[in-house]
Amino acid sequence: MKISFVGSGNVxxxxxxxxxxxxxxxCEVYSRDTQKARxxxxxxxxxxxxPDLNFSESEAELIVIAVSDDTIESIIERIVLPEGxxxxxxxxxxxxxxxQKLVEIYSDVYVHTGVFYPLQTFTKExxxxxxxxxxxxxxxxxxIENKLIQLAQTVSNNVNRMDSDERFILHVAAVFASNFTNHLLTISHCLLEKEQLKFDLLKPLIQTTFRKALESDDPSLGQTGPAKRGDWKTTGRHLEYLQETDEDWTEIYRLLTDKIRNFYISK
Structure with missing residues (x-):
């Protein structure tokens, strides 16, 4: 298939x-930053x-808009597309x-629309x-959906038909699983760095935690720690330390401790 891209970021x-x-x-790559496209x-x-968003003479059968969500509309307003x-x-x-509504408003020619969402955290190189x-x-x-599925299958063995509502819920879950988890690891790194301890000490624990979650149909079965046990003496000492260290970390620790404990009490 002949494919062109709008955007030159991680995706x-x-x-x-x-x-x-x-x-x-x-066929082509367009980016606001020409150097990144190059x-x-x-x-x-x-x-x-x-050089610009005029793709009217493009040979592409598929044009992929791979930009941030808040940029999509401004792209659709300006892009000139080949018919079909x-x-x-x-x-x-x-x-x-x-x-599809945005395309119908701004495009002078008929085009097919779709979603091609890769569920992953991407970093260049x-x-x-x-x-x-x-x-x-x-x-x-x-x-068109079948064509997109066939295209995806040339790259991956994990291709799914999914409507917009399902995809939205999946994205919410992905934020918890990836973005929030990575931020918690970042806090751990900052905490250890502040005390001149090595983050490497946590890596076997992190690997085991994720391995257990990935090997189980229910990650809650692998939960351990003072919050699940209701060990308030330990959590209290943790909070005393955190209150002297960082207010935001204290707030996150207290919130997650309460939510973990309440989750397992309810079960």
Whole structure:
């Protein structure tokens, strides 16, 4: 398939290379920052730098809008599309209906719309196994949806039809599982660094915690610690230390301790 990208951030950086490795042609890359578009194109075989959002002469069969959620509308307002192209976004939260309505308002030609959402935390130049990467696909047109599914299957063995409501819930869960978890690890790192202790000491514990969660159908079965046990003497000493250290960490610790304890009391 002939594919072009709007955006040159983490998602575009990974998807463009994954598609090319699967035998697809990345025709063009557009970015507000031309240097970033040039950098991404340098990793690809035969890709042009698109100077603006006029894709009317593009050979692309699929144009992927891989930008932040709050930028999608401004892109749709300005992009000029070839008739009949498939236009998709990669957002976990923007609904297909909302996206399609914007396209109908601003596009002078008929185009197909869809969602091509990769459920992953992406960082440039950090390699990953695309075969395990979950893709969530949606289109109101069954033929287009099948094309997007077939495209995803050239990259991954984990491809799912998913409507906008399901995708939104999945994104909420992903924020808890990834973003919030990573922030808690960041707090742990900062706490140890402040006391001149090595974060490496926690890595075996972190690995075991995640291994147990991944091997179980219910992560709650692997919960341990003073909050679950109701060990208020220990949590009290922790809070005394945190109150002298950082107010925000104290608030997070108290909130999570209460929520963990209440969860297991209710069970």
């Amino acid at each position: 575009a950086w990974h998807l463009a290379q994954a598609f090319e490795d699967a035998g697809h042609w990345i 950098q991404l194109a340098s990793y690809l075989y035969d890709t042009d730098i698109q 192209v498939i236009l998709v976004h990669t957002s976990g939260t923007r609904s297909l209906a909302e996206f 950090v390699e990953m196994d695309y075969k395990e990467l979950p893709f969530c696909i949606e289109s109101k047109n069954e033929l």
